[in-house]
Amino acid sequence: MSRTHFPVTALGPGTRLGVWVQGCSLACKxxxxxDTWDPDGGVAVEVGDLVALWREAVARGAEGLTVSGGEPLQQAGALREFLAAVHAERDDQDVLVYTGYDEPEFDDNRRNAVEFADVLVTGRFDIRRPTALIWRGSANQRMVVRTELGRRKYARFLDHEPERAPLQVRADESGIWLIGTPRQGGLAGLERGLRASGLPVESASWRLRPPGQSG
Ligand code: SF4
Known part of the structure; x- marks a missing residue:
């Protein structure tokens, strides 16, 4: 796992537990x-610990769970186990899973992994296809609603283009961490703004790879 956060308010409706898995080989430019690409990075956690975290978030009013990464479907077995446990004891909380795979790329393992997800956002991030759609990083990404609960909560967001992309900033001992799907140019603008305020960004998770090297 890469990290978790509660409350997340910028990736899905309401207040949510966010879980970012570690490891992604898709390497979208x-x-x-x-920072979530290296499968050997992050920290190892037991599914039971994530379930405990989820229960704690629900006790604090969580209205949903968002799983992102990293690539959640590259840990299909553990993801299924986690989402099955959440499903078994949830009330009205929805589950949103981000994946860089498109549905035609789902094999049985990947399909099983998201059996208990209400909503998927699917597809690689494509830097050439900016979008203003809420909770999507690029125009090719699809928001797939799979359950009645998902329809009830997400129908009005499918074509929603907010004036500004919802973003959260979290600061901890490892640095500043941005939650959400910024619009194209948003990260460069953020860096410029920080620099102008005397806070130059020395390293950033959106430019860890050497300039010019694409995935
Ligand atoms: S945007 Fe692409 S490379 Fe980055 S974590 Fe998602 S699928 Fe992986």
């Missing part, structure tokens, strides 16, 4: 989370 312009990925804002390149």
């Amino acid at each position: 312009g990925c804002m989370s390149q």
Whole structure:
């Protein structure tokens, strides 16, 4: 796992537990989370610990769970186990899973992994296809609603283009961490703004790879 956060308010409706898995081999050019690519990075956690975290978030009012990464479907077995446990004891909380795979790329393992997801956002991040759609990073990414609960909560967001992309900033001992799907140019603008305020960004998860090297 890369990290978790509660409350997340910029990736899905309401207040949510966010879980970012570690490891992604898809290497989309312009990925804002390149720190999650290395499968040997992050920290190992038991599914039971994530379930405990989820219960704690629900006790604090979580309205949903968002799983992102990294690539959640590259840990299909553990993801299924986690989402099955969440499903078994949830009330009205929805589950949103981000994956860089498109549905035609789903094999049985990947399909099983997201059986208990209400909503998927699918497809690689494509830097050439900017979008203003909420909770999507590029125009090719699809928001796939799979359950009645998902329809009830997400129908009005499918074509929603907010004036500004919802973003959260979290600061901890490892640095500043951005949650959300910034619009194209948003990260460069953020860096410029920080620099102008006397806070130059020395390293950023959206430019860890050497300049010019694409995925
Ligand atoms: S955008 Fe998502 S799928 Fe693409 S490289 Fe980054 S973490 Fe992986």
